[in-house]
Amino acid sequence: MSIQARRLAESPVLTGGVPPVQQVAAPLPPSDDERLRARLSELHLRQRLSMESAHGKAVFGYGRTFFHIENWYSIHAVIRGTLRLMGIYGRGQRNARALKVVHNPVTLPALPAAFSGLRLLHLSDLHLDGDPEYLHTLCERVQEVDADLTVITGDFRYRTHGDWRPAMAALERLRRLLPGEVYAILGNHDTVRMVPTIEDFGIRLLLNEHVVLERGADRLYLAGIDDPHYFCTDNIERAAENVPLDACAILLAHSPEAYWQAAHSGFDLLLAGHTHGGQLCLPGGFALMTNADCPRSFCRGPFRYCDMQGYTSAGTGSSIVSVRFNCPPELVVHELRRPQ
Template sequence: MDEDILRKLEERLGPLHARQRLGIETDHEAQIFGKGLLSFHIENWYPVHSVIRNALKLTGLYWRGRRNTGHILVKRNNIMFKELPPLFDGFTILHLSDMHVDMNDAAMQRLIELVSDVRYDLCVLTGDYRGKNCGPFEATLDGVARVRAHLKGSVYGVLGDHDTIQMVPGLEAMGIRMLLNESEVIVRGDQHIYLAGIDDAHCFKVDNLEKAVSQIPSGKFSILLSHTPEIYRQAADADFDLLLSGHTHGGQICLPGSIPIILDAVLPRRMGSGAWRYHNMTGYTSVGAGSSVVPVRFNCPPEITLHCLRWG
């Protein structure tokens, strides 16, 4: 552990959160490499990655699936809110998720081309910057920096289950404000909305929704960034108006009709991708701009999303 990174994390987050997250990461990595108990998960069993890759190559599907990772769609999601302050009518959020920047250079180059041409007011990143879920992260920071150089204005992010908290100083140094159970106020004229973000709730279980909402006044319009949509019940009960998330990849390898074979999340399938609603809260689950385990996609094209908030 780099002592300079530890010092910066303790200054930024306080020693408790920093050391807690680092300790959980260490235990998780030990479990992956056979030093503890770990329930089977395809992302953690690296020999399976080669098996899947070789099987796809034998069937002739691998290179088609790899080309598919570069066919990134620009999706537009218009959302009506009666509670939205009128000055934020038309406010547009660029949503990037699950880039896994070190998995596919060609896909990331295409992503850079796309984000350079779209117009938006704010950019949010909902985690999983790294390809693997342990190990070195320098290549990840380099890849994110290349994307960040083409993003305009303010950028906010949260960590995913593939990300180490050791990346936070590097991400913030390049101008990405990481929200780790924290919130920020977004101002337009004399009106404002609130943007909150939680640490990973899927694998590391270090989310603290109560802390994230503690500085948001009751009744104010608020948006929550979470890597996983699995906290939809808690978010709705906390009175968030909008939840933006990713994690699922929409299945990544799907049957015709975008029907996922595997959806790595405990939630209703209708929440596994795209727009959905739960009680009074609107949600959106991005299928992600990158790919995980094996850099292929079938019947589930990657995406970047422009959420346009409308008042009325």
């Protein structure tokens, strides 16, 4: 059986949680604003839109960290110029397009038997409207991956504000190639106004919500929170509402900064991104900056806190400047396993 045929046959069934938005035939389709009001709570939507408008461009203050280099566009040009003068800008661009597939086996004691062997393709920090050549390479690499479903941990757009439609056009192209059902969350580069468009592509956004994956009588809970780094619109309590305490549950968070609350809420696995693994690293992979208020050991690759395991993607795309050094971009395939 081909990979694509097996994906269709084995894809888990979505049930429970908060039901996906349904397309209902009507003489006049609702506007995106109306759909947003129907999709999110009034407070969540007001909070997100207000902060995007008032503080979305701030370089200093707000969020979990004081300094937000991704919002300081003038320094981006300085970095590019410096790398060109050093003669390494082109090499950095080639590094940023050298996507690798990383396989990460995860043993979860509470994992139901029917989900043993489940493969999750984890993409993060796509920044799809940055480099067209990167997008082409990403589409090629995705087709080589064998997985049962896809999760995306935020940052669809390259910049933190401005026109988001080019990123959506690129996402539409990518979506057709992604394996299985696709679940995603928003990051600090994303506007909540993207929500209707993203869900029209068949991507289920988890906005402080959860869904239930079923195989036979077994259930696996997949939750997602809104951006915990800059906008701080995450609500783990709401995302985990009605998830049984003894159930196996996975949380998608844009940044590993949510590790403390996630672990003490009973999640078994946290999948995150945001840090890019540092992106510009010294030899040996030492990050010059991680842009996250959490232990450095949680900012790239697998980690553990209390009884919870975690994985922070080094990022699929690149931000600030489309270059990488000593920190390759990655597509991660997490294979869930039960203890032997």
